[in-house]
Amino acid sequence: MPIIDKLIDRIVAMQNPTCVGLDTIFDYLPEDMRAGAEDNAAIAERIFEFNKNIIDGVCDIVPSVKIQIACYEMYGAAGIACFERTADYAKQKGLFVIADGKRNDIGNTAGFYAAAFLGERATCAVDFLTVNGYLGTDGIQPFVDVCKQNDKGLFALVKTSNPSSGEFQNLLLQDGRTVYEYMGGLVEKWGKELVGKYGYSSVGAVVGATHPEEAARLRAEFPHMFFLIPGYGAQGGNAEMLRRCFDGRGLGGVVNNSRGVLCAYKKKGGTYFAAARQACIDMQRDLASVIGPMSR
Amino acid sequence: MPIIDKLIDRIVAMQNPTCVGLDTIFDYLPEDMRAGAEDNAAIAERIFEFNKNIIDGVCDIVPSVKIQIACYEMYGAAGIACFERTADYAKQKGLFVIADGKRNDIGNTAGFYAAAFLGERATCAVDFLTVNGYLGTDGIQPFVDVCKQNDKGLFALVKTSNPSSGEFQNLLLQDGRTVYEYMGGLVEKWGKELVGKYGYSSVGAVVGATHPEEAARLRAEFPHMFFLIPGYGAQGGNAEMLRRCFDGRGLGGVVNNSRGVLCAYKKKGGTYFAAARQACIDMQRDLASVIGPMSR
Numbered sequence: 098m099p100i101i102d103k104l105i106d107r108i109v110a111m112q113n114p115t116c117v118g119l120d121t122i123f124d125y126l127p128e129d130m131r132a133g134a135e136d137n138a139a140i141a142e143r144i145f146e147f148n149k150n151i152i153d154g155v156c157d158i159v160p161s162v163k164i165q166i167a168c169y170e171m172y173g174a175a176g177i178a179c180f181e182r183t184a185d186y187a188k189q190k191g192l193f194v195i196a197d198g199k200r201n202d203i204g205n206t207a208g209f210y211a212a213a214f215l216g217e218r219a220t221c222a223v224d225f226l227t228v229n230g231y232l233g234t235d236g237i238q239p240f241v242d243v244c245k246q247n248d249k250g251l252f253a254l255v256k257t258s259n260p261s262s263g264e265f266q267n268l269l270l271q272d273g274r275t276v277y278e279y280m281g282g283l284v285e286k287w288g289k290e291l292v293g294k295y296g297y298s299s300v301g302a303v304v305g306a307t308h309p310e311e312a313a314r315l316r317a318e319f320p321h322m323f324f325l326i327p328g329y330g331a332q333g334g335n336a337e338m339l340r341r342c343f344d345g346r347g348l349g350g351v352v353n354n355s356r357g358v359l360c361a362y363k364k365k366g367g368t369y370f371a372a373a374r375q376a377c378i379d380m381q382r383d384l385a386s387v388i389g390p391m392s393r
Numbered sequence: 394m395p396i397i398d399k400l401i402d403r404i405v406a407m408q409n410p411t412c413v414g415l416d417t418i419f420d421y422l423p424e425d426m427r428a429g430a431e432d433n434a435a436i437a438e439r440i441f442e443f444n445k446n447i448i449d450g451v452c453d454i455v456p457s458v459k460i461q462i463a464c465y466e467m468y469g470a471a472g473i474a475c476f477e478r479t480a481d482y483a484k485q486k487g488l489f490v491i492a493d494g495k496r497n498d499i500g501n502t503a504g505f506y507a508a509a510f511l512g513e514r515a516t517c518a519v520d521f522l523t524v525n526g527y528l529g530t531d532g533i534q535p536f537v538d539v540c541k542q543n544d545k546g547l548f549a550l551v552k553t554s555n556p557s558s559g560e561f562q563n564l565l566l567q568d569g570r571t572v573y574e575y576m577g578g579l580v581e582k583w584g585k586e587l588v589g590k591y592g593y594s595s596v597g598a599v600v601g602a603t604h605p606e607e608a609a610r611l612r613a614e615f616p617h618m619f620f621l622i623p624g625y626g627a628q629g630g631n632a633e634m635l636r637r638c639f640d641g642r643g644l645g646g647v648v649n650n651s652r653g654v655l656c657a658y659k660k661k662g663g664t665y666f667a668a669a670r671q672a673c674i675d676m677q678r679d680l681a682s683v684i685g686p687m688s689r
Binding site for chain 1: 416418433461463464466467468469470471472473474477493495496497498499500502503505506508509512514516517525526527528529530531532550553554555556557558559560561562564565566567572575576579
């Protein structure tokens with residue numbers, strides 16, 4: 098069964114398309130957890146402890162986590178070890194793991210990235226990897242091949258959530274399409290052999306909640322494209338803006354929230370893991386109010 | 394002094410625009426070096442030993458190395474530690490270090506990647522990082538800011554060397570330009586405050602040797618843009634195809650060669666490090682025959 102079907106099964110069972118973003122910045126940790134950690138190994142150890150408690154706090158109510166690799170890579174090998182432990186722990190607790198690396202390279206080298214995260218000898222348990230398709234098909238095919246072999250998935254950047262994403266992605270091509278729509282067409286093509294029982298492919302797209310017009314256009318144009326939707330919460334996206342990312346069954350994407358979950362305790366008080374859990378419950382309710390029940 | 398000036402000074406002093414690509418795949422190592430290495434830590438240790446000997450063999454005749462992060466990331470934290478040791482060793486031997494990661498993300502997160510490779514607390518000695526500009530200006534500015542603060546440089550993907558790069562990068566926009574030219578314009582803009590005494594910016598572009606027409610167009614259109622040129626050798630690019638990447642002074646880029654250097658011993662015999670050195674000497678002569686002498 099394609100990984101996308103397993104993820105959607107879980108979303109429907111939990112009635113929750115939330116993805117908790119483990120973009121864990123050291124400053125997000127409570128002061129007492131940060132005290133005395135000076136070198137990268139000590140910092141990485143504290144971050145893992147924080148992640149572990151967040152995962153324990155949310156794993157029975159959310160289906161997936163997205164781990165932002167940049168936050169770990171900045172601590173070198175110690176940080177990467179923390180990323181690996183976080184992914185493995187999340188997987189062990191039943192969560193789907195999305196590694197947010199936006200990796201990209203040519204041919205063979207793309208294959209090494211695919212092997213690193215999605216291959217049989219991958220050093221940790223990743224289900225989906227984010228990728229960047231600027232290099233075209235032969236830069237993405239090695240990832241797709243590994244997905245086919247190992248039942249993994251991808252999310253390729255199509256329309257990103259940052260303010261200046263339109264500068265490049267909304268350029269108009271001579272055939273009247275935009276750059277992001279063209280990229281959407283490539284993603285649809287890359288994923289066409291990985292479409293599962295819900296009609297969605299294991300090769301999906303990153304589509305920001307902050308650009309609802311573009312999201313609606315992509316949803317209409319590419320019905321097999323499952324979205325990883327960043328930008329909810331701190332970046333300004335709200336549930337109403339998300340409505341058009343989803344189909345009539347309440348399916349079509351996972352909605353990521355990082356800071357709003359990890360730092361909920363700073364606004365609401367209590368322990369960080371209890372506040373994170375409550376933030377996920379609030380987010381579930383918020384999303385349900387516009388998306389409606391999720392059904393097979 | 395901008396890092397690009399220091400690099401060009403070295404190129405002129407050595408009369409060599411070669412960059413040795415440490416895309417070190419385990420299979421590139423001689424059989425006796427590979428024997429008995431099973432786990433990632435052992436493999437990473439052997440790869441470092443190989444890299445160290447290559448660096449010792451070429452450091453007095455080439456100005457720079459490009460380390461392909463994918464080749465290290467596939468071995469997890471152990472691989473990243475090997476990447477860090479390789480970068481530090483190359484720097485210690487006087488080489489300019491280009492980390493080929495094609496990193497990209499939005500705002501803050503791009504800042505973490507910048508910190509990881511180019512910041513004050515970076516875990517190893519990197520001079521230049523390759524980046525991917527699909528996300529637009531606010532995805533690249535954090536890298537540029539760190540370059541300004543710490544005297545580092547970037548190479549952004551513009552026209553890549555892979556066969557299908559044209560599928561996306563050569564699309565025509567409504568104003569008649571191609572996508573890669575538009576990206577070239579963004580790169581020129583991102584780098585305009587980092588132009589040094591030679592007229593080149595520390596924010597350069599990846600331009601493949603395999604697409605000489607596009608390279609010539611970019612050279613003419615963007616005179617401040619220094620090129621990182623992959624595709625020489627194994628990928629089919631030759632010195633004649635490179636001619637038009639360079640200006641009248643014989644300046645304008647560094648030419649990467651990975652497999653042709655690391656695996657020279659498989660064709661020519663001898664030790665891998667002696668064969669690598671000879672391959673660099675041959676490549677210098679080959680490049681000089683079309684680019685001519687490099688002058689201030």
